[in-house]
Amino acid sequence: MNNTDLVFQSYGRCCRKDEFFVDFYQFFMASSDAIRNRFADTDMAAQRHLLRNGVMQIILVARGMSDRKLKDLGHSHNRHNYNIQPEWYGLWEESLLKTVQVHDPDYTPELRQAWREVLKPGIDLIRGAY
Ligand code: HEM
Numbered sequence: 001m002n003n004t005d006l007v008f009q010s011y012g013r014c015c016r017k018d019e020f021f022v023d024f025y026q027f028f029m030a031s032s033d034a035i036r037n038r039f040a041d042t043d044m045a046a047q048r049h050l051l052r053n054g055v056m057q058i059i060l061v062a063r064g065m066s067d068r069k070l071k072d073l074g075h076s077h078n079r080h081n082y083n084i085q086p087e088w089y090g091l092w093e094e095s096l097l098k099t100v101q102v103h104d105p106d107y108t109p110e111l112r113q114a115w116r117e118v119l120k121p122g123i124d125l126i127r128g129a130y
Helices: 003-014 019-030 033-038 044-062 068-077 088-103 109-128
Strands: none
Touching: 003 044, 003 088, 003 109, 019 033, 019 044, 019 088, 033 088, 044 068, 044 109, 068 109, 088 109
C-alpha cells in the first residue's frame, strides 16, 4: 500500500469518533495562547465539521484531486483574512499527528511518517498563500 492509501485508511479509523476532532482542538489550542485566542469566538462544533472536511481535502489532493478547495483555504487563512502566521502550521501538524497517535489503534512510527509526507503538499499550499 502506498502512503496516501495508508493515510486514507488511518483517517477513516480516526473519523469514527467525533472525539478525534475534540482532542485535536484541545491539543492545538494548548500549544499556544495565540492560537487559543484565535478560536475565542468560534463555534467549535461547526469548526470540528469544517476541519473533518479540510483534512480530507488535503488527503484527496495528495491522491491527485484538484487543489481548488485548498486554494480557497489558503485565501481565507492569508494575511488579509484570518492572518494565520506561517509558523503556526508546525503546531497544527504536530497536534494532528499527536491526535492520530492517540486515536488510531493501528498507529506505528511508519504511519506517522506517511502522514507527514501526505500532509506536506497541502500544508505548504495553505501556508504558502500567506
Ligand atoms: C477556519 C482548515 C490551519 C485557524 C478553517 C476552516 C477550515 C480550516 C476548513 C473553515 C473554512 C474557512 O473558514 O475557510 C485548516 C487546515 C489547516 C488550518 C486544513 C492546516 C493546513 C490553521 C491554523 C490556524 C487556523 C494553523 C491557527 C490558529 C483558523 C481560524 C478559522 C479557521 C481562526 C476561522 C474560525 C472561525 O470561523 O471562527 N480552517 N486550517 N487554521 N482556521 Fe484553519
